[in-house]
Amino acid sequence: MPFPATHPALDRALADRGYAEPTPVQEAVLEGDHSGADLLVSAQTGSGKTVAFGLAAAPTLLGEAERFGKADKPLALVIAPTRELALQVATELTWLYAGTDAKLGTCVGGMDARKEARALGWGTHIVIGTPGRLKDHIDRGNLDLSQLKLVVLDEADEMLDMGFREDLEFILDQSPAERRTLLFSATIARDIALMAKRYQRDAVRIDTTNKSQPHGDIEYRAMRIAPNQIEHAVVNVLRFFEAPGALVFCSTRESVKHLQAALRERGFQSVGLSGELSQRERTDALQALRDGQARVCVATDVAARGLDLPDLGLVIHAELPVNRATLLHRSGRTGRAGKKGVSVLLVPNPKRRRAEMLLSSAGVEASWDAAPGADAIRAQDEARLIAGSIFDESVTDEDFALAKRLMAERTPEEIACAFIRLQRAKMPAPEELTDPGERPARRERGDADTAWPTERLQPHEVVWFRADVGRNSAPRPADPKWLIPVICRLGGVTKRQIGSIRTFAHETRFEIARDAVDAFQSTLAAARKPEITVSPSEAPDGAYEARPKRPFVKKPYAPRAESEAVGGEDARPAWKAKKPAFRPDTGAAPAEDRKPWKAKGSPKTNGKLRGNAPFKGGAPKPRAEGAPAPARSKPPFRKGPKPQKRAG
Incomplete structure (x- = not known):
């Protein structure tokens, strides 16, 4: 209307x-x-x-x-x-x-x-x-x-x-x-x-909101990535979609500065936007994005509300939003005024459950897949090159004359290869990514078919690796509490893909599932400044002596045999029986075995022992004539320094 x-x-x-x-x-x-x-x-x-x-x-x-x-x-x-x-x-x-x-x-x-x-x-x-x-x-x-x-x-x-x-x-x-x-x-x-x-x-x-669908013009996609490949995943997502404008969200200002510098180094025309910038810098950044001088804007949540950026077809959540409102407002920067847009969540495998809960609370249906790799991006580039809009533009007489001259001096194959090289030189190179794979199904109580596996990885299912830290290493000795997260982060694996860990004085050897070894080694090679050095290794001596390990089964309580009980079948076991008291002919225990406050001749005085009887007050009793004074066990307490003897 x-x-x-x-x-x-x-x-x-x-x-x-x-x-x-x-x-x-x-x-x-x-x-x-x-x-x-x-x-x-x-x-x-x-x-x-x-x-x-x-x-x-x-x-x-x-x-x-x-x-x-x-x-x-x-x-x-x-x-x-x-x-x-x-x-x-x-x-x-x-x-x-x-x-x-x-x-x-x-x-x-x-x-x-x-x-x-x-x-x-x-x-x-x-x-x-x-x-x-x-x-x-x-x-x-x-x-x-x-x-x-x-x-x-x-x-x-x-x-x-x-x-x-x-x-x-x-x-x-x-x-x-x-x-x-x-x-x-x-x-x-x-x-x-x-x-x-x-x-x-x-x-x-x-x-005018649609409760059943948060935004019909936005396509939500969740992509699995390794925890240490967020930066590479952002590069590949930008290359895969090739949107005229993209907004990449980070959680902190430091992350914005780091990611924006990394994208600029790789050849992307990018700007940063965060709360620490001056108003002039923020205005210039947004204007560069609107004018087409910049293609990517890396921002904190300061850009999640109200901004209307033309031709913004892609939003990337490099770090997951904190709640559903932030997710919807971040994603709402694209798909505006009837245009279509894509919102991509980069989800490290350890944060898969949190991302699922976030999408569920926002009422969003997202498609799950691995982040695009280098092969997928090259295939996409080929499709864009063949169906490019550059072939639909009008040709001038000057262009046609130059084309005829080129055809006379060069073969069509040479001209086509030169054109392909020129097109590829404009685009940043894609990164190699590893797919961490799907997580196992969530465990349900009482459902044995969907429960986490209780059996350990078997010897034929693992490959041993060595880390250069041990229990005597300085400044930080090997401890599974921090070693396992480091291995997961550097190698892009999950805890389920790590088997036994054997810690020695100056090294640690651990197992990695055989089906994840290739991805583990390639991710390690791409890691920058790793905390530990990991290399392939042989199994340590005695590594498989205790296998297979039986899962823990709680046994029901079983009473001890009748021979172990005291006093018959219904009596308590011997280890719970009372110690029999020693009773001489008088029928009473010796005084030295009794508690001191219960011994004969030690009556209580006002609820306390005689030696601790409370002071009743009054003048001291007079001493009999000629009776010696009571001896003191130690001199009275004196405050202050000890008096010095006077000279002379």
């Missing part, structure tokens, strides 16, 4: 931009009589929310007028969580309101605050900013919200997650109570609902 008429100037702007029909969220906002009502809208990322609230704001800001009047105090305020999203919203509203003489201003962190203050002093119609900078301008008296007619909260759930609740409440409390409030969020959580109830009046609830 075509766009419904909203405002003549906005209709012309949409037609100039090539907007033929509205997206579901735009259609839901424009249909019905919502021109003066508050809106609480939840929509999928990349669904055109910016244009939606720009169109919804026109009746409130312009009414029947064709253009805005003289700019003074702002009439509309748009609040976004990040600088990039705020600047992107400002760009979208600039072309949408270009025919209305609207004057827009931005207030975002990282920009010149004095320049923003001067622009606010000259007058604006619409202000777009981030919560922290907007609050700062209000505190300084640069931003007056007394004439505000409309407030838009874009990505409200993200602003609450980032800790902007107090700033948002301060800004909303400063605005007029009769304003119109539009709240847009990917999800309507409890905090969002409470904020809407407090700051909106009879809001119209609009939900």
Whole structure:
């Protein structure tokens, strides 16, 4: 359906931009009589929310007028969580309101605050900013919200997650109570609902999300990789898909710097984006990606929300996201405005279960496969070369004349080989990867068929290797607690593929499953700065003496034989029988075998032994005449240093 008429100037702007029909969220906002009502809208990322609230704001800001009047105090305020999203919203509203003489201003962190203050002093119609900078301008008296007619909260759930609740409440409390409030969020959580109830009046609830499918235009693919081959896997995925624009997500700033430098070294036109960069550096990076000067952007989750990058056909999760919301928002950077996109999760084998739980909680169906190897990439390159669009371009007379000259001087085979070499020189070389293989089926309680195998690897199923660390090695002796993870990381194997480990004084020998030896050795050869040195070895002496090892079986309790019991069949066993007491003719145990406090002649005094009887107070008893004084066992305690003898 075509766009419904909203405002003549906005209709012309949409037609100039090539907007033929509205997206579901735009259609839901424009249909019905919502021109003066508050809106609480939840929509999928990349669904055109910016244009939606720009169109919804026109009746409130312009009414029947064709253009805005003289700019003074702002009439509309748009609040976004990040600088990039705020600047992107400002760009979208600039072309949408270009025919209305609207004057827009931005207030975002990282920009010149004095320049923003001067622009606010000259007058604006619409202000777009981030919560922290907007609050700062209000505190300084640069931003007056007394004439505000409309407030838009874009990505409200993200602003609450980032800790902007107090700033948002301060800004909303400063605005007029009769304003119109539009709240847009990917999800309507409890905090969002409470904020809407407090700051909106009879809001119209609009939900355009599809609960059964998070995003129909995004294809999710999970790829198995070895733990130490993440960097090589990113290179191969970029080469396999050859998307015009790609976004690679990492968890930390250090990972972004390392991966971006590695991709640039391999020949990719890449930029980095993280929170430690200045605003100018972040803007330049995004502009390079939009202009086509860079093909890959390596970023932290600062780029996971709100960014609209054209021709972004691929998102790579080099490190798994922390939760389902981050997964969906990262992936939502592609597949926007009806375009198709691919979201690839690189999953090391030890994190397979976590990735499965993450996809399940997000309601996403992903196809599992190994990361593309060098052979698959070469086959893909050949298919692209044969069906390339370069053969469909028009040929000029000058090109045709040069082609005839080449055909006269060179054979067709020579010309074709030279063309192939030129095409391959433009593309980075693929990396060799090892497939860690599928993990065994998950164990279910009581299901013996799907349980983990309890038998150890047999001698014909393993190959021995040697590590140059032992129990006497310095500075760190060999310990299976850290040695097994190191072997798994360096060799790309799992704990199930490691057999026996024998630790000696200066070396350690261990077994690797025979079917994983080739991949283990190739992964070891590609490892950079390994913690240990591993080489093939022979089995140590006596390695197979104790085999086969029986699995542990808990035996039921069996009572001891009658011959081992004391006092008959029903009596307790001999090892639990009481020790018989020694009783002489008197029938009592000797005094020396009794406890001292139970011996005869040692009665208790006030609950304690006689020697520890409490002091009852009173004057000391008088000593009989002529009786000697009691001898002291040791001199009385003196505080301080020992007195010195006086000389002379």
